[in-house]
Amino acid sequence: MEIYLENLNRYFVFRCKGESQQRRRVATTTSTVLLKHELFVDMTCEGCSSAVSRVLNKLGGVGFGLDLPNEKVCVNSEHSVDLLLETLGKTGQAASYLGPK
Numbered sequence: 001m002e003i004y005l006e007n008l009n010r011y012f013v014f015r016c017k018g019e020s021q022q023r024r025r026v027a028t029t030t031s032t033v034l035l036k037h038e039l040f041v042d043m044t045c046e047g048c049s050s051a052v053s054r055v056l057n058k059l060g061g062v063g064f065g066l067d068l069p070n071e072k073v074c075v076n077s078e079h080s081v082d083l084l085l086e087t088l089g090k091t092g093q094a095a096s097y098l099g100p101k
Contacts, residue, residue, distance in 0.1 A: 037075045038074050040097075040098055
């Protein structure tokens with residue numbers, strides 16, 4: 001008996017010689033590594049921090065914490081630093097990368 005596997009949209013097709021095709025859903029896990037980044041964002045008031053929260057929530061796949069007095073944002077994300085900076089730039093505030101946390 002020969003078995004062939006094809007990945008079709010998270011389904012695996014099992015084909016056995018001489019038998020009809022059978023489809024089975026196989027649990028596939030995709031592990032994503034969330035990196036922790038620390039960024040400076042020129043936040044001077046609650047309105048600024050609300051704007052930062054809004055754009056990061058729209059980005060999706062992001063966990064974050066805001067430190068308004070120190071003007072820092074700690075982000076857990078699978079997104080690149082460039083994308084995070086671009087997204088934070090949409091607030092109109094200056095943003096820069098401080099490093100990994």
